[in-house]
Amino acid sequence: LLAQTWGVLRQLPGAHSPAGRPLPGMGYGVADTGVDFDFVTPQEAHALLKSDKAIFVDARDPDDFKISKLQTSYSFPANDIMFRPDKLDKELVPRCKALAEAGKLVICVSDAGISGMQNRGHVSRCRHIAQYIHELGVPRESIRRLQGGLNAWKRSGLDGIFGDTRLYYAGAVLSVEKAMEVDRLIAAADGADVEAARAAVAAAAIGDAPAAADDAEAPTSAKVALAVEAGVVADLPPPTVVATPTVYRVLRGEVYKKSAPEAEKILKLDWAVDRLVRTTGEIFVGASGGVWAELDTAAGEKKGWVYVKGPGFGPSTRKIITEYLSA
Numbered sequence: 001l002l003a004q005t006w007g008v009l010r011q012l013p014g015a016h017s018p019a020g021r022p023l024p025g026m027g028y029g030v031a032d033t034g035v036d037f038d039f040v041t042p043q044e045a046h047a048l049l050k051s052d053k054a055i056f057v058d059a060r061d062p063d064d065f066k067i068s069k070l071q072t073s074y075s076f077p078a079n080d081i082m083f084r085p086d087k088l089d090k091e092l093v094p095r096c097k098a099l100a101e102a103g104k105l106v107i108c109v110s111d112a113g114i115s116g117m118q119n120r121g122h123v124s125r126c127r128h129i130a131q132y133i134h135e136l137g138v139p140r141e142s143i144r145r146l147q148g149g150l151n152a153w154k155r156s157g158l159d160g161i162f163g164d165t166r167l168y169y170a171g172a173v174l175s176v177e178k179a180m181e182v183d184r185l186i187a188a189a190d191g192a193d194v195e196a197a198r199a200a201v202a203a204a205a206i207g208d209a210p211a212a213a214d215d216a217e218a219p220t221s222a223k224v225a226l227a228v229e230a231g232v233v234a235d236l237p238p239p240t241v242v243a244t245p246t247v248y249r250v251l252r253g254e255v256y257k258k259s260a261p262e263a264e265k266i267l268k269l270d271w272a273v274d275r276l277v278r279t280t281g282e283i284f285v286g287a288s289g290g291v292w293a294e295l296d297t298a299a300g301e302k303k304g305w306v307y308v309k310g311p312g313f314g315p316s317t318r319k320i321i322t323e324y325l326s327a
Contacts, residue, residue: 037108037130037140039147045107046158049247050299052276054105055096057133059125060150064171068163070109070150071327072249072276078110078125081132093136099274100142106133111169113149159281160247162327165240245327248277248293248308252324256307261292266313277306277325286310288318293325 040048048054049072056073058065065075080087096106110126126145134140146153151167151174153160167174255269255277261284271277278299284292290310295301309323 035131035134035140036127037134037143037145039113040105040107040144041147042153042156042158045144045146045153046156046160048105048107049160049276050278052278053103054107054144055099055274056107056109056146057092057096057129058150059108059110059129061171064111064168066163067168067171068150068154068161068165070153071160071162071245071247073109076129078128078132081128093133093138095274096133097136097138100138104142105144106130106138106142107144107146108133109146110149111151113146113152159242161242162245163241165242244281244283245293246279246281246296248279248306248325248327250275250277250324251326252322255324256313257295257304258292259304261286261305266307277301279306283308 045054045056049056049070056070057076058069058073059076059078061077061079062075065077069075074089074092076089076092077084077087100106108126108130110124112124113126114124126149130143130145134143148155150161151169154165154167250271250273253270253273255271257267257269258265277293278296278301279293280296282294284294284305286292288311291308292305293308295304295306297303306325308325310321311318312320312322
């Protein structure tokens with residue numbers, strides 16, 4: 001989100017990033033094609049995740065994706081579309097198209113999932129990648145944007161987060177109070193009076209005074225960046241990390257299952273690549289170091305344990321570590 005605001009703020013005299021560095025000379029983004037997409041709430045998206053009816057595509061930068069993400073989601077940075085196209089996952093759009101044809105929704109994710117984000121030719125990151133994959137063949141009716149973004153999902157308390165559960169904007173950690181203030185600013189209407197908003201938003205962000213009544217006249221992206229710039233990272237909550245997934249994605253088409261951790265019989269199953277596997281979060285590590293996850297019968301899975309990763313079971317694969325499921 002912050003990356004896209006730099007294209008607006010770099011035009012202001014003396015504009016700097018939250019870290020104090022001069023803003024880059026080239027703004028983020030491409031011209032708005034005028035195509036927007038319907039939203040799904042975190043609760044709706046969670047239900048789609050648990051019923052294996054969606055694929056999630058994350059528009060944030062790779063470093064943000066490493067810190068926290070939705071389980072089973074794919075990284076597809078919006079910045080790479082413009083600046084590093086050679087780093088894009090070339091197989092992802094065809095995969096999205098095939099899964100959409102199979103009836104799944106493609107849900108695009110960013111930090112905040114801002115609606116109506118239009119600022120001097122720039123669009124929000126999740127909308128940017130939604131437009132991109134739509135132009136490459138994924139039907140518009142098969143694409144959604146996550147309302148409120150990853151932060152809204154985190155605040156909902158729903159499972160499905162992997163990594164840091166704190167709220168972030170473009171790599172900056174926000175306190176809950178300041179994140180709510182930024183959300184209020186995001187909800188305001190876009191406008192043109194950036195300078196009038198600078199003092200009001202900065203004062204609100206550091207707690208010196210309530211936001212002025214006319215701060216809604218500033219462009220939304222500018223207000224968010226100004227709030228971050230003014231110090232919304234103060235009084236940070238302690239990190240809470242989710243390290244055990246409750247949903248996995250099939251990677252190889254072959255899945256190994258057994259009835260219980262102590263069971264010796266192992267079944268080999270043929271499950272489609274990208275099929276979602278719902279688990280309880282319980283993990284068992286076998287004697288050879290292989291990781292098993294308990295299937296979630298409440299989510300519709302049949303009772304048992306599935307092999308996530310570890311050495312193979314044949315004579316030629318026992319020394320090879322293979323990942324069969326990914327969060």
